[in-house]
Amino acid sequence: MARTNARITASVYTSHVPAIGAAIDHGKTGEPYWQPVFKGYEFSKRWMKDNTPDVILLVYNDHASAFSLELIPTFAIGCAAEFAPADEGYGARPVPQVIGHAELAAHVAQSVIQEDFDLTIVNRMDVDHGLTVPLSLLCGQPQVWPCRVIPFAVNVVQYPPPSGRRCFMLGQAIRRAVESYDEPLRVQVWGTGGMSHQLQGPRAGLINREFDNAFLDRLIADPERLSKMPHIDYVREAGSEGIELVMWLIARGAMADVAGGAKPTVVHRFYHVPASNTAVGHLILENKP
């Protein structure tokens, strides 16, 4: 019987370092400094071509671009038809407009709000490097992005961000919402940010390779337990900005095994230090068809 509802086919995890976007935009990807970073995404670009979804629900954090201190939503879902790349102070990145999926976004919002997750609905929002750098890494430099994208912004700027636990549970609610959408869409959920990095104060430049690799191991094998890790462990071990990693748990929570399905296939794993101030981590997990 033909599938009639939407389903989550895979989840993708990646850092979203702004300097990576700048390297792509300024044609520096072949430089010795950047080569090892982009080499880690060569497989991913091919995989993305072969497994282009209809929609990506892209979890990221806004870096004081769309949201100032006037308004700090913990979870915000972009329900607009399109989203412009933000001018973060250097001029907007020369990347395509992001085309949303207003119907699916509205459906996800309606479903998860009724499951007690109080999302903020956003109908106008520019999207910054947190969202566009992952797209560039996986899709290259196309004239138009290969699929629709629903921006899903998480506050990690003002402490406290949502707990890992909350993020993990939200991912599960997102999966249920997607699977109850009555159109046979292939949906990917992406979790972005991290890995270890600290951008401020005398401790800036902190990298914790051991923590990062253990995080990747645990995210794959035992996300339930990982989701219970408290904020302080992220901040102390992975740096003040390493706390972005809670967002990866939203994507992980949306995978089938969390709801009793088959374990996902790890189709790609990559780790490299550094990209600017940051440890780059990247994973692709596929649900069994």
Next chain:
Amino acid sequence: MALAKPYLDIPGTTIFDADQSRKGYHLNQFCMSLMKAGNRARFKADERAYLDEWPMSEEQKQAVLARDLNRCIALGGNIYFLAKIGATDGRSFQQMAGSMTGMSEQEYRDMMIKGGRPIEGNRFVGEQRMAGK
């Protein structure tokens, strides 16, 4: 009741919590205004005059004029907002982050290439091993 702050014993780190956010509101909103090209031009033309349009403390204004990011952060600034000043100056995020560590730009860049600042000795105040030495 005061906010619980389990992170105060992390060395060289200021967590941007509600207290910092309140203290730095106007400083950060000033930074936010630099997202617009027209405002960047006005700020560059006369920094002091532009800052005087904002209800910031004199200390905050001086910290911005001096580009002292550690001071800005102590006064409630958040790095993602402060980064707009760096962008206006044409500085990279790495240059900004490095400027807070007491290292030269080259030393900081080299530290990152060698794997970054190690976690050992940098978890708790009192066991500091700053600058990866």
